[in-house]
Amino acid sequence: MTLQRASRPVAQCIRQSSSTLHARTLATTTIEPSSTDAAPPPPSDPFSHTRNPFTASTPAAEKQLAQQKQRPVGSRRRRAALSSTTQIPFTQLPYQAFQEARAFLQEDRREKLEAIGLQRVKLVRLQDQVVVGEQDGEVERRKQREKDNRVRSMGRRLEEMKVMADINDPMVKKKFEDGQGDMTKPIYRHLADAQWRSYKRQILVQRLTQMNVIPDVLPALEPIVSTGLAFPTTSSTTPARSRLKRVQHGDFVSSTLSSQPPTLWIQPYNKGTRLCTVAVVNPDVPNVEKDGFDHRCHFLAVNIPISPINTRVRLGELGSTSENKGDVLLPWLPAYAQKGAPYQRMSIIVLEQPSPTLTPILTTLLGAVAESQELDAESASQDPRYNVRDGFNLRSFVDRYGLKAVGADLFRTKWDEGTAGVMQQAGIVGWDVEFRRKRVEPLPYQRKASERYR
Amino acid sequence: MPLTHPKAPSMATLACLQFALSTLRTTHHAVPAITHITRRNASHQAQGRANGAKDGAGKRLGAKKTGGEYVVPGNILFRQRGTHWFPGDNCFMGRDHTIHAGSPGYVRYYQDPARHPKRKFIGIVFEKTQSLPQPTHAARRRQLGMLAYQMPTPPQPETTPDEHSAAPTKSRDGTTVSIRNSKMNPGGLQLTLGPGYQYRQSNYEIGRSGDKKEAAANAKGKTIRAFAKFKPGDRFAAWRKSVVRVARSRERKVMGRGGKGGAKKKG
Numbered sequence: 001m002t003l004q005r006a007s008r009p010v011a012q013c014i015r016q017s018s019s020t021l022h023a024r025t026l027a028t029t030t031i032e033p034s035s036t037d038a039a040p041p042p043p044s045d046p047f048s049h050t051r052n053p054f055t056a057s058t059p060a061a062e063k064q065l066a067q068q069k070q071r072p073v074g075s076r077r078r079r080a081a082l083s084s085t086t087q088i089p090f091t092q093l094p095y096q097a098f099q100e101a102r103a104f105l106q107e108d109r110r111e112k113l114e115a116i117g118l119q120r121v122k123l124v125r126l127q128d129q130v131v132v133g134e135q136d137g138e139v140e141r142r143k144q145r146e147k148d149n150r151v152r153s154m155g156r157r158l159e160e161m162k163v164m165a166d167i168n169d170p171m172v173k174k175k176f177e178d179g180q181g182d183m184t185k186p187i188y189r190h191l192a193d194a195q196w197r198s199y200k201r202q203i204l205v206q207r208l209t210q211m212n213v214i215p216d217v218l219p220a221l222e223p224i225v226s227t228g229l230a231f232p233t234t235s236s237t238t239p240a241r242s243r244l245k246r247v248q249h250g251d252f253v254s255s256t257l258s259s260q261p262p263t264l265w266i267q268p269y270n271k272g273t274r275l276c277t278v279a280v281v282n283p284d285v286p287n288v289e290k291d292g293f294d295h296r297c298h299f300l301a302v303n304i305p306i307s308p309i310n311t312r313v314r315l316g317e318l319g320s321t322s323e324n325k326g327d328v329l330l331p332w333l334p335a336y337a338q339k340g341a342p343y344q345r346m347s348i349i350v351l352e353q354p355s356p357t358l359t360p361i362l363t364t365l366l367g368a369v370a371e372s373q374e375l376d377a378e379s380a381s382q383d384p385r386y387n388v389r390d391g392f393n394l395r396s397f398v399d400r401y402g403l404k405a406v407g408a409d410l411f412r413t414k415w416d417e418g419t420a421g422v423m424q425q426a427g428i429v430g431w432d433v434e435f436r437r438k439r440v441e442p443l444p445y446q447r448k449a450s451e452r453y454r
Numbered sequence: 455m456p457l458t459h460p461k462a463p464s465m466a467t468l469a470c471l472q473f474a475l476s477t478l479r480t481t482h483h484a485v486p487a488i489t490h491i492t493r494r495n496a497s498h499q500a501q502g503r504a505n506g507a508k509d510g511a512g513k514r515l516g517a518k519k520t521g522g523e524y525v526v527p528g529n530i531l532f533r534q535r536g537t538h539w540f541p542g543d544n545c546f547m548g549r550d551h552t553i554h555a556g557s558p559g560y561v562r563y564y565q566d567p568a569r570h571p572k573r574k575f576i577g578i579v580f581e582k583t584q585s586l587p588q589p590t591h592a593a594r595r596r597q598l599g600m601l602a603y604q605m606p607t608p609p610q611p612e613t614t615p616d617e618h619s620a621a622p623t624k625s626r627d628g629t630t631v632s633i634r635n636s637k638m639n640p641g642g643l644q645l646t647l648g649p650g651y652q653y654r655q656s657n658y659e660i661g662r663s664g665d666k667k668e669a670a671a672n673a674k675g676k677t678i679r680a681f682a683k684f685k686p687g688d689r690f691a692a693w694r695k696s697v698v699r700v701a702r703s704r705e706r707k708v709m710g711r712g713g714k715g716g717a718k719k720k721g
Binding site: 438 | 524525526527529558590591592593594596597598599600601602603604605608665
C-alpha cells in the first residue's frame with residue numbers, strides 16, 4: 001500500500017511523459033523496448049460486458065469470462081493485483097537496478113545475435129567446401145563423414161544459440177507461463193520441452209517400464225514427443241454435444257468409452273512438419289492353445305503430418321477431412337478384455353517415418369523442413385503380415401519400413417458391464433466367454449495313515 | 455510533620471523478617487543431598503544373566519526346493535529372516551519374507567544386475583532348457599495359466615434406454631446408474647448412485663441448479679432474482695434486501711458452513 005502511494009507520483013509522471021520515455025530513462029544506457037513487451041491490459045470498464053482474462057478475479061467475473069468461452073490467464077492473486085494497481089508495463093517499472101539489469105541483458109542479447117549471424121555465415125562456408133581425396137576411397141569417405149559431423153554439430157550449436165539469446169528475457173518467461181507461447185519459435189519449444197521432461201515424461205516412462213510395455217511391444221523407446229489422449233463421451237440426453245474425457249498414462253478406461261476412436265495430441269519439440277505412423281497394439285490377448293499371449297493391432301494409420309502447431313489427430317476422422325490427413329490401414333477396433341482374463345494394456349506408439357539422407361544437412365542450413373518419406377499405404381495394406389489384426393508384430397513393421405519410435409501413450413482395459421455390449425456391437429466373437437484359472441495338480445507327498453492328516 | 459520519601463528498611467528489620475520467614479519455611483535444604491551411587495557386586499559371576507534371552511530351537515530356515523526342481527504354485531522355495539533372496543520371475547513373497555512359487559515350472563537361483571546390482575533372486579522358468587535372467591530388450595516369457603469356458607448365464611446386452619422409462623439409466627461414462635422417473639423422484643432429477651449406496655444429485659449439479667434456473671428464466675425474458683433491477687434512491691427496496699441478507703447470514707452462521715460448526719459449538 002505504501003509502495004503504491006509512494007510510486008503514484010512517479011507513475012503519474014511516467015504516464016504523462018510516455019512519449020518521451022526513451023529520452024528520460026533512469027539508466028545510463030538507452031533502453032529499447034523489446035518486441036515481447038506487450039501493452040498492459042487496459043483498465044476494466046465497469047460498464048463493459050466483456051471481461052478481460054488478465055484482470056477478472058471475482059467469482060462473478062470469472063463466471064462471465066467462462067460464458068465468453070475464455071480462460072483466465074495467471075493466478076487469481078495476480079489478476080486481482082493487475083485489476084487494482086496502476087497500469088505500468090513491467091519493462092518500464094522505474095527501479096534503477098532493474099533497468100540497469102535489463103540494459104545489461106539486452107546488451108548480452110545483442111552480442112548473441114551477432115554470434116548467431118557469424119555462425120550462420122560459417123555454416124554456409126563449411127557447406128560450400130568440397131571434399132577432395134587422393135584416392136576415391138576411404139580417405140575421401142572419412143573426410144566427408146568428418147565434414148558432415150562438423151555441419152551437424154554446428155547446426156546444433158546454432159539452435160542452442162537461438163535459445164540462449166531469449167532465455168533471459170522475463171517477458172518470454174511470462175508469456176510461456178501464461179500459455180501464450182508461439183511454438184513456431186525455438187525458445188518456446190525449448191521451454192515447453194523442459195517443462196514436459198521435468199515431470200510428465202518421467203511419469204510416462206515410469207508407466208511404460210513398470211507395466212512392461214517396453215520389452216513386450218518394443219525393445220526400447222525414448223519419448224521425444226509428448227502425447228495426450230482423450231475419448232469422446234456421448235450423453236444420451238444431448239447426443240449432438242460430445243465432450244472429451246482426458247485419459248492419463250496407464251489409466252483404466254471403461255469399454256463403452258473406448259468403443260469410440262479417441263483424439264490423440266502429439267506435440268513435437270523440434271521444428272518442421274514430419275509424417276508419422278500411429279499404431280495401437282494390445283500385447284495381452286489370451287491364447288489358450290499356446291498358454292500364452294498374442295498381439296493384436298487395434299489401429300494403424302500412416303502418413304499423418306505432425307508439427308509443433310498442428311498437434312491434434314482425430315483417429316476416427318483420419319483421411320476423411322482435409323484437416324485430418326493420413327492413410328488408415330486398420331480402422332479403430334474397440335478395446336475389450338474378456339471376463340476373467342487379466343487387464344490388457346493398449347499401447348499407442350507414435351513412429352516417425354524416415355526422411356531421405358540428404359535433407360538433414362540442408363535443414364540446418366536453410367531452416368528448411370525435413371521431408372519425411374511417404375509410406376506406400378497401398379502396398380502396406382496388401383502385405384499379409386500387416387493387414388491382419390491378430391498376430392500383428394510391431395517390431396517387424398518398424399524394421400520393414402525403417403520407422404523410429406518417438407512417442408507413446410498407454411491405457412488399460414478390463415472386463416466391465418459394458419464390455420459384452422461393445423463386443424456384440426463390433427461383431428467380435430467371444431463376448432460370452434470367460435476365463436478361469438487352470439487347476440494345477442499338487443505335487444505328490446507322503447500321506448499318513450490316519451484320515452485326520454488328509 | 456512533612457512527608458518524606460519512604461525509606462528502605464533497616465538491617466535489623468530485615469534480619470527479623472528473615473528469621474520469621476525461615477520459621478515458616480517447610481523445607482530446610484540449602485544444598486541438594488549427595489545421592490549414593492548404587493553398585494552391584496558380581497557375587498554370582500558364573501551364572502551371569504539370570505533373566506537373559508536363551509538360544510531357542512532352530513527354525514529350519516533355508517532353501518526348501520533346489521535349483522531345477524519342478525514346483526507348483528504356492529510351493530515354498532525359501533524360508534528366511536529378512537530378504538537374503540528376493541522373489542524373481544513368477545515368484546512372490548509372503549509376509550515373513552518366505553518366497554513362494556507363483557506358477558508351475560522349474561526353480562532357478564540367479565542374479566540380475568539390470569534389475570539390481572547386488573541382489574540375489576529366485577525365479578521360475580516354464581521349461582527345463584530356459585534360464586534366468588531373461589535377455590534384456592526381449593519380449594517377456596509369460597504364461598496364461600487359464601482356460602476358456604462358456605459363460606453359464608451370458609450377460610444381457612444393453613439396449614438404448616427410453617427417455618420416459620422407469621428403469622434406471624446409465625450415465626455418460628457407463629459407470630453409474632441413475633433414476634429418472636419414479637415415485638421417489640417426482641421432480642425428474644438425475645440421481646446417480648454414489649459411494650455409500652446413496653442415490654443423490656451430484657454436488658456440481660446442485661451448485662449449478664441456481665444458474666440453470668436463471669438461464670432458463672433469462673431465455674424467457676424473466677429472472678428469478680427477487681430484486682431484478684437496481685433502482686438508485688429506493689431506500690425501501692435497499693432495506694428489504696438488507697433484511698433478507700442479514701437473516702440469511704445469521705442462518706448460515708447458526709448452521710455452520712458445511713461440516714461441524716455453528717450449532718455444534720462447544721459450550
